[in-house]
Amino acid sequence: MKNRSYEYDVALSFAGENRAYVEKVANSLKLKGIKVFYDLFEEANLWGKNLYEYLSEIYQNKARYTVLFVSSFYNKKLWTNHERVSMQARAFQESREYILPARFDNTEIPGILKTIGYINLENKTPEELAILIENKLKKDQTFIRNRWSKLSTMINPKPFVFTIKLIDEKKQLVKHAKVVLIANNSTYLEGFTDEHGLVHFVIRTRKMYTVLIAHTSYPAVVFHHINPKEDIEVTIEKSNNSGSVIINKSGHIPGISGKIEPVLKPDKGLSLYADNIAVDGGKHQPYDFALDTAISLEDNEGNRAHVTFRFFQGRIALIDFYKDIR
Template identity: 80%
Template sequence: MKNNSYEYDVALSFAGENRAYVEEVANSLKKRGIKVFYDLFEEANLWGKNLYEYLSEIYQDKARYTVLFISGFYNQKLWTNHERVSMQARAFQESREYILPARFDDTEIPGILKTIGYINLQKKTPEELATLIEKKLSKDQTFFRRRWSKLSTMISAKPFIFSIKIVDQNRKLVKNAKAVLVANNSTYLEGSSDEKGLAHFIIRTRKLYTLLIAHPKYPAIMLKNINPKEDIEVVIEKTQGFGSLIINKSGEIPGILGKIEPLRKPNKGFALYADNIAIEGGSNQPCDFELNKSISLEDNGGNSIHLTFRFFQGRIALVDYCKHKLS
């Protein structure tokens, strides 16, 4: 009989050697509100259980889908093959796709035909795979109804004020700090701290945010998974010669003339345009850059500065800058 109330939307079956990739997928799915079975999320729950029996239940009865991460390592493991047998028993009983193969390589797995559609992980980032899993789940009507019901409850019946108090390491109030709340879908709310060090936001939809804080006299601050349910206080520490900036589409860096405009490339990398500014001594533009890696800029007056992008999502970027090279 088909189960319409699965404990997990998706279970992940993988070899430990591939954990780094799979963990990024698991974290991305969790942030999207998808119920995922990933062993490190279940440590307390697995503690003391008969794992042979319990994992059989997970992969045979308790997940809507299972993603099987195929690799040479997978084929050599006792536990992964136990999980595979449980999945295949479920797949045999149902007349729909249940096992979703994702391949690191061309290893043959017993019972998984080469004609079965699969995802080539050499061409997919963990975030891209999580997006595909979410799309697959969205085609399941019971999942769609549950997701819609959950999202509906997150919409506040009445808007409310969320406040952030910003102070320095000496408990001194910091005014004129720029603060931005960025949601996972790249929508955002902007604010600035007042004379009391307070930045206020009108919250109309309950969700988790990434908080960005910038100030010309302080390094950048980024805090993830901020729940606006209760007001918070953030301490920022001054470092001589350092400043920070939040850029919306494009912006100007203090100490250097001209504008910069970061953008996301089609391959998910990042690149930078600069108006009348040389990047890295005159590299062709747009010039590729990486998060948390310093790059140099020089204007037509010989003024130079080093900057580092700490965050970039949608069109919102958080930047540290300094006369000296940043790390």
């Protein structure tokens, strides 16, 4: 499917008898910042237009998805059937789901197979359906790119708190882990998990982030393209004699005296300077290296460790280390 933009994220097709429910869905979606085609939101646009042609264009070309509210009333309406035919013309052209059925009852709708997955509205509130629609949109990568590309440089007038909870494989809270959120432009936020395994960030700009997590007793963790709108819980597994650190410009590896400083070369390669530390047995510095490739370090007291750079951007580096026990 082409990476295209749409005027609407979702269009709602329903019979008038079901308007009370659908209007609550539409209002909930609108509050979530989702662009929704709902007829009462479009009264000024619809005024004076050839509705046959205009609605065909909406349901066939201008929405990312359509939600078809199936009911006994739907089949009896001229306009709903016109909308359905337009949707099906679009669905026939695409290799992905486009029509999302939501059923008030078991009425059969021409062209909508019984085998197509649907949402049963019998015990589903309008807000719960709106959340399902929002989650469906979040799985669409073009929706994510288009939505966030428009918002990435805007200041959010209402800052919000993004929280990460960190636990281990035994469901124990992981305290004192360093967590960094780094944006594509290399600006970053940083913090440490507290006694409850939580770290909180005040988000003031709408951006996607890479999440870096490090702890001296746990391996490094990286998550790319994280939307900070929803809190997340992360599980990490402890590994003997190993851990991880995050350094900004330069820093230390636990158990190794001296300081290391990774740098980005003009050709986009990576090099390492190490102060009073031998790199790979005493190789010349700056020492060229690559991500995810182990490097051995030894200080002036003979302490040794193997380090692997897992991430590097701006001046932020995420590093795994394994202590060489003698």
